[in-house]
Amino acid sequence: MSTPPLDALPLETLRRRSSTKWRSYPHDVIPMFVAETDFALAAPITTALHDAVEIGDTGYTPPQPGVAGAFAGFARRRWGWVVEPERVRWTGDVMMGVVELLRATVEPGDRVVVNPPVYPPFFDTVAEAGAVVEEVPLRDTGAGWELDLAGIEAALATGARAVLLCNPHNPTGTVHSRKTLRELARIAARHGAVVISDEIHGPLASADAPFTPFLSVSAEAEAVGYAVTSASKAYNLAGLKCAVMVTASDATTATVRSLPWEVEWRTGLFGALSSVAAFSTESDAWLDALLARLEVNRRLLAELLADHLPRARYRMPQAGFLAWIDVSDYGWGDDPADRIREGAGVALHHGPFFGTQGIGHVRLNFGCGPDVLRDAVERIGAFARATAPLAQVSERPTRQ
Incomplete structure (x- = not known):
């Protein structure tokens, strides 16, 4: 029998946290930049x-x-x-x-x-x-x-x-x-x-x-x-x-x-x-439930990117809750995280911080609830459509 996915805490509860993830940006920004997750602790x-x-x-x-x-x-x-x-x-x-x-x-x-x-x-x-x-x-x-x-x-x-x-x-x-x-x-x-x-x-x-x-x-x-x-x-x-x-x-x-x-x-x-x-x-049971949630989320992210950011390049990670995404085709510069935060209200990690190989990339934390993940990608997709000709973003690349 498969393990049910772990549920994230409600957003109103998470915003009461005082950690870096929740105190770095205003409440209208979805924080997905630092490696903190949105779940209650194991009992x-x-x-x-x-x-x-x-x-x-x-x-x-x-x-x-x-x-x-x-x-x-x-x-x-x-x-x-x-x-x-x-x-x-x-x-x-x-x-x-x-x-x-x-x-x-x-x-x-x-x-x-x-x-x-x-x-x-x-x-x-x-x-x-x-x-x-x-x-x-x-x-x-x-x-x-x-x-x-x-x-x-x-x-x-x-x-x-x-x-x-x-x-x-x-x-x-x-x-x-x-x-x-x-x-x-x-x-x-x-x-x-x-x-x-x-x-x-x-x-x-x-x-x-x-x-x-x-x-x-x-x-x-x-x-x-x-x-x-x-x-x-x-x-x-x-x-x-x-x-x-x-x-x-x-x-x-x-x-x-x-x-x-x-x-x-x-x-x-x-x-x-x-x-x-x-x-x-x-x-152990808590960890198994977390892994089940991350399995759901890494696949959900692939679907959301295909629907809302079709020119983004993403490979589902084999471990963890961090996604490495190439958004260079959208013309948001070498370090697109700032443009995305300002234009979409989603805070992602800066690709170039990981080395020159990160130019045009962002790192996204999907250790969250599916609703938060969906909201974030939809916001970035809306920003993409507002900042680029429709012809540029309508192609659907091969998923990897």
Whole structure:
């Protein structure tokens, strides 16, 4: 029996939220730019936080908050990945973990490979660690995107020391295959490089593209790899501050244990409490319902774009609730998000922030109710019709 899709909270309730999504723009703008979702928390998370507030449990995060064991159980249940809890450490968020791992594994001035279009903080994090970004863009195969393994090998062969991997990939929603990840590990091992894999969207992979943790693919991946992930994207917990750094070899585990003590102490107590609840079996049904909603929404978005923005190019993501959409044919400039917000009252993320490959693109968050998604695309469609000749927008491109 299929799981019913999770329902979003009413718009009037959502507008009472004080987070970035709901306080960045006036109430007449539909916010679909930042990666926050519009659903009530999973009941076990609500219970854990309510119980903590009720007894004033708002102090420092304890030395053993239970996050390691909870994540190991989640990884085994959801992905068949056997994680040793003693190889799991925690920190405030995924990018904190990434920058500290970069500081520990590369030297100032070293080059770090990223694969644009990619999550904008990747560029900033590499710079914060004192390293230099080396771009090896994703390859567009015509049916999807994939890592340019030959390009990555060329970068490592000429001295790049690390690969900062987005797995699954943000913004394209690409789930890298086991074969691809195994070859990436082989390449990194051959050149003495490390792979730091941001796997925050892993819990949100669709049924037709199962997520593969990087560290699970081979002994070489275990030797060269670090995974950094969190419950925050799937369970909407970004403000509570908790992520995990996972290793699978003695050498990489020693590197993580050598990090300054404050890296771990940046974890918020509410972040730890909510992560333990999120990773528990009691929250599995909620996650399944969320995945059912995202499956409905990613297909609904394809239909809405075909009807209202027929010249837009969109591939349904294999993971997550973020859509990467090319609207360059509408003539809204290199960074169309501003024009769309001003003309349609819909706030989308800026494509060029993800690299030059994002020129003419926007990123849309469909982690919402179908009515909100429908309203947003209809508004943008009306704006398109008002700003371009009908002949330009009447063609229906082939859906991908």
